[in-house]
Amino acid sequence: MSDVTFHAVATTGQLDEDEAMQVIVEGKEVSIINLGGEYYAMDDICSHAYASMSDGYIEGDCIECPLHGAQFNIKTGKAETPPASVDLATYEVKIDGDSILVGLPNG
Amino acid sequence: MSSDQTFVIIGAGQAGGWAAKTLRDEGFDGRVIIIGDENFAPHERPPLSKDVLLGDAEKDSCLLWPAGTLEDAGIEMRLGESVTSIDPDSHTLRLGNGETLGWDKLMIATGGRARSLSVEGVDLDGVYTLRTIEDAEAIRSRLTEDASVLVIGAGWIGLEVAAAARKRGASATVIEVADRVCARALTDAMSQWVHALHEKHGVDIRLTTAFSHFAGDGKLRKAVLADGSEIACDIAVIGIGLVPNTELAASAGLAVDDGIVVDENGQTSHPDIFAAGDVTNHPNPLLGRRVRLESWENAQNQAINTAKAMLGDKQAYAEIPWFWSDQYDANIQMMGLPADWDQTVTRGDRDAGEFIEFYLKDGELQGAAAINNPRDLRFTRRMITSGKKFDAAALADPDVKLQKLMKG
Numbered sequence: 001m002s003d004v005t006f007h008a009v010a011t012t013g014q015l016d017e018d019e020a021m022q023v024i025v026e027g028k029e030v031s032i033i034n035l036g037g038e039y040y041a042m043d044d045i046c047s048h049a050y051a052s053m054s055d056g057y058i059e060g061d062c063i064e065c066p067l068h069g070a071q072f073n074i075k076t077g078k079a080e081t082p083p084a085s086v087d088l089a090t091y092e093v094k095i096d097g098d099s100i101l102v103g104l105p106n107g
Numbered sequence: 108m109s110s111d112q113t114f115v116i117i118g119a120g121q122a123g124g125w126a127a128k129t130l131r132d133e134g135f136d137g138r139v140i141i142i143g144d145e146n147f148a149p150h151e152r153p154p155l156s157k158d159v160l161l162g163d164a165e166k167d168s169c170l171l172w173p174a175g176t177l178e179d180a181g182i183e184m185r186l187g188e189s190v191t192s193i194d195p196d197s198h199t200l201r202l203g204n205g206e207t208l209g210w211d212k213l214m215i216a217t218g219g220r221a222r223s224l225s226v227e228g229v230d231l232d233g234v235y236t237l238r239t240i241e242d243a244e245a246i247r248s249r250l251t252e253d254a255s256v257l258v259i260g261a262g263w264i265g266l267e268v269a270a271a272a273r274k275r276g277a278s279a280t281v282i283e284v285a286d287r288v289c290a291r292a293l294t295d296a297m298s299q300w301v302h303a304l305h306e307k308h309g310v311d312i313r314l315t316t317a318f319s320h321f322a323g324d325g326k327l328r329k330a331v332l333a334d335g336s337e338i339a340c341d342i343a344v345i346g347i348g349l350v351p352n353t354e355l356a357a358s359a360g361l362a363v364d365d366g367i368v369v370d371e372n373g374q375t376s377h378p379d380i381f382a383a384g385d386v387t388n389h390p391n392p393l394l395g396r397r398v399r400l401e402s403w404e405n406a407q408n409q410a411i412n413t414a415k416a417m418l419g420d421k422q423a424y425a426e427i428p429w430f431w432s433d434q435y436d437a438n439i440q441m442m443g444l445p446a447d448w449d450q451t452v453t454r455g456d457r458d459a460g461e462f463i464e465f466y467l468k469d470g471e472l473q474g475a476a477a478i479n480n481p482r483d484l485r486f487t488r489r490m491i492t493s494g495k496k497f498d499a500a501a502l503a504d505p506d507v508k509l510q511k512l513m514k515g
Binding site: 018055056057064066067068069082083085 | 125171172403404407408411429481482485486510
């Protein structure tokens with residue numbers, strides 16, 4: 001058995017290019033992001049203060065927290081700019097037809 | 108970079124903390140010493156007039172990093188100590204305990220102190236200003252349901268104190284000498300909205316009202332206005348602005364003019380002395396003028412930029428200023444410092460409390476202010492620096508995404 005379980009969270013039609021949206025997967029707030037036609041998923045709550053990253057804007061490969069402007073790399077979750085210093089977890093994404101699936105670790 | 112140099116930072120707030128951390132992050136391995144007169148590790152102040160005042164957060168939530176982070180990076184913390192003088196020629200400074208410290212480069216990040224009033228009764232028990240953690244904790248301990256709170260000054264601090272008082276069940280009266288709230292920062296229409304928000308929450312706001320003095324019997328009992336009328340109160344918070352702590356710099360012979368005068372790299376009139384944060388008067392290339400900002404973001408980013416300049420990495424600090432306030436359930440944000448505009452465009456629903464105002468000159472965006480719309484507000488930073496001309500009708504239409512206007 002795989003150590004990741006995929007959950008269908010949205011459809012590709014719901015997420016325009018260079019847009020992000022919050023989904024709740026197993027009670028967890030996750031941001032799914034369409035970066036130039038590729039889909040990514042990361043924790044949605046900024047590691048610095050309580051804010052939803054999916055409300056932020058995408059700039060290059062980063063998404064910017066709407067509250068204090070911390071930028072995180074969409075592909076790696078790395079905290080790229082202050083005030084954040086703790087990275088965000090990223091998750092595997094699969095596309096099945098027009099379904100976006102996010103892989104959450106089991107257990 | 109292997110160094111036997113000593114860099115000293117005076118001030119352990121947002122700017123001082125970020126300067127120290129940046130020196131290490133950039134690889135400086137010489138001595139770094141932070142001297143702070145508050146007995147608390149580097150911290151930010153926005154929560155002090157919000158969550159800490161409400162009792163929703165403890166003071167540790169203001170720390171920039173978990174306890175021990177800077178010590179673990181080999182940064183020497185001299186907290187609860189003050190600097191009494193700087194001697195630029197000998198590259199030394201003197202501490203309150205008489206000790207002399209040498210430095211190769213110095214950063215002054217002394218911030219500011221709350222402006223007070225020299226009036227009768229200002230020393231009565233119950234009269235406060237709000238700047239430090241101690242201030243916030245003292246005021247919080249008095250914000251009980253049966254308290255009558257008087258706020259002098261309808262600026263950000265004053266209004267946030269009024270909001271905290273009402274949320275904790277105390278009564279709140281705000282007196283303001285101007286004819287509207289936050290007159291320096293907000294347009295008429297925004298002022299009216301914020302004013303109405305406070306009235307809805309039961310704050311008694313009295314505009315064009317001049318204060319005279321406090322009266323009491325050791326404890327504050329009332330405030331007396333210029334016209335002789337009285338307001339009974341047991342706590343008063345004076346929120347009439349900030350005085351930059353420039354005395355050390357001035358007595359060291361550095362250029363001071365509404366703040367320590369620095370260039371776009373944070374360098375003062377002495378080549379080995381730098382300054383950052385609320386205390387600086389600095390050029391803003393994007394605005395085309397000098398500014399002194401009292402802002403969280405400037406304290407962070409100017410300090411980072413200046414710390415890099417201290418290490419020889421000089422890039423002009425240039426950012427569109429950004430500010431925010433939280434009052435009740437309203438998040439208020441401002442982008443830019445618009446000095447001159449000929450058109451105001453509103454997008455969103457004023458009555459529902461979710462809207463943004465754009466300030467345009469010849470179609471170019473000069474600044475914006477938003478209630479409960481941080482997303483659009485944040486994006487205006489790019490719109491302001493783009494120099495593009497924007498169509499008022501498109502800006503006013505919430506269905507037109509701002510990104511689209513930037514691409515078009």
